[in-house]
Amino acid sequence: MADVNRGNRPLSPHLTIYRKQYTSVTSILARLTGISLLGAVLLVVWWLLAAASGPDYFDCVNGLLTSWFGDLVLTAALWAVWYHFCSGLRHLYWDTGRGFELETAQKLAWGVIIGSVVLTVLTVIIL
Amino acid sequence: MAFLTDRKRAVGLGASKTGTESFWRQTISAVALAILVPLFIFTFGCILGSSYEEVLAYYARPFPAIIAALTLVVSMVHFRHGMQVVIEDYVHGLAKKICIIAFTCIAYGLAATGLFAIARLAL
Numbered sequence: 524m525a526d527v528n529r530g531n532r533p534l535s536p537h538l539t540i541y542r543k544q545y546t547s548v549t550s551i552l553a554r555l556t557g558i559s560l561l562g563a564v565l566l567v568v569w570w571l572l573a574a575a576s577g578p579d580y581f582d583c584v585n586g587l588l589t590s591w592f593g594d595l596v597l598t599a600a601l602w603a604v605w606y607h608f609c610s611g612l613r614h615l616y617w618d619t620g621r622g623f624e625l626e627t628a629q630k631l632a633w634g635v636i637i638g639s640v641v642l643t644v645l646t647v648i649i650l
Numbered sequence: 651m652a653f654l655t656d657r658k659r660a661v662g663l664g665a666s667k668t669g670t671e672s673f674w675r676q677t678i679s680a681v682a683l684a685i686l687v688p689l690f691i692f693t694f695g696c697i698l699g700s701s702y703e704e705v706l707a708y709y710a711r712p713f714p715a716i717i718a719a720l721t722l723v724v725s726m727v728h729f730r731h732g733m734q735v736v737i738e739d740y741v742h743g744l745a746k747k748i749c750i751i752a753f754t755c756i757a758y759g760l761a762a763t764g765l766f767a768i769a770r771l772a773l
Contacts, residue, residue, distance in 0.1 A: 557732050561756070564725065567694065568760050571718070571767035574709070578702040589699040597698075601691070608687055611680050618677060650695040 545632035553610035553635075556603040563600035601646055606639035672731060679728040683721070690721040709771035722764040730757035 541547065566588065573584035587593050613631050616622050622631055693714040697705055709715050733753040741749050 554736055557729070558736065560725075561729060561760075564722070564729070564760055564764075568722070568764040568767065570698070571709075571764055571771065574702070574705050575767040575770035581702045581705070585699065585702075585705075604687060604691065608684065611684060615677070615680060615684070646691060646695065650692070 545629050549610065549632040549635050553607060553614075556607045556610075560600065560603055560607060563597075563604065566596070566600070598643070598647060602639060602643040605642040605646070606635065609635040609638040609642070672735075676728065676731055676735075679724050679731070682724050683728055686717065686721040686724060689717045693717050706771060709768065712772075715768055715772040719765055719768050722768070723761050726757040726761040730754050733757070 570584050570588055573581045588597060613622075613635055616631070622628060697708045697714070700708070709718070730753060734750050737746055737749045737753065
């Protein structure tokens with residue numbers, strides 16, 4: 524099918540050409556955070572597996588994840604998960620057929636960005 | 651044919667031959683994760699960095715263990731289907747199929763590994 528001549532019709536604008544908007548940037552970030560959260564899950568599973576394997580290996584992995592570098596990575600992962608969470612709530616709201624007006628959509632985009640940062644800071648303070 | 655409604659004529663003729671199942675599947679897992687993820691962040695967050703004995707005792711309790719297992723399984727199912735959407739957007743042909751299969755293996759592999767670890771800690 525791919526080699527069928529489709530008449531050289533114009534393509535829709537690609538990501539690199541399209542002018543950036545709050546809504547498009549937040550949507551791209553939702554994908555990126557979703558993909559990179561695989562790394563966070565990997566770390567969590569590694570930690571759980573280490574705890575299941577015995578005290579020596581646990582101390583090694585636990586020490587790594589609670590070092591300054593581990594803290595940095597986990598805090599980034601925390602922001603990613605809160606961002607994806609807020610973005611997901613926005614999509615669930617859109618799924619009800621509401622919030623598509625340009626102004627509302629832009630407010631929601633800001634809400635996702637600010638909400639994710641606030642939730643991350645709150646979580647770091649609480650824990 | 652004259653008796654068929656427009657809807658009846660259109661049903662089954664979509665390019666993908668399927669309807670909105672994958673969208674609905676993602677919606678279900680998204681709602682589940684909207685509840686599970688905050689619970690997991692706080693249960694996991696408060697035990698991370700504790701001693702080995704404390705971690706063993708913590709995950710021997712039903713609530714943290716069940717939350718961890720549920721979050722892991724649902725998030726990996728959500729990840730697998732979300733990844734498929736991303737792959738289908740940017741990768742085509744044989745590479746697309748290989749990517750989808752690879753990420754399906756990674757998702758279920760991680761879920762199984764995590765479940766094994768949680769089961770071993772909990773029991």
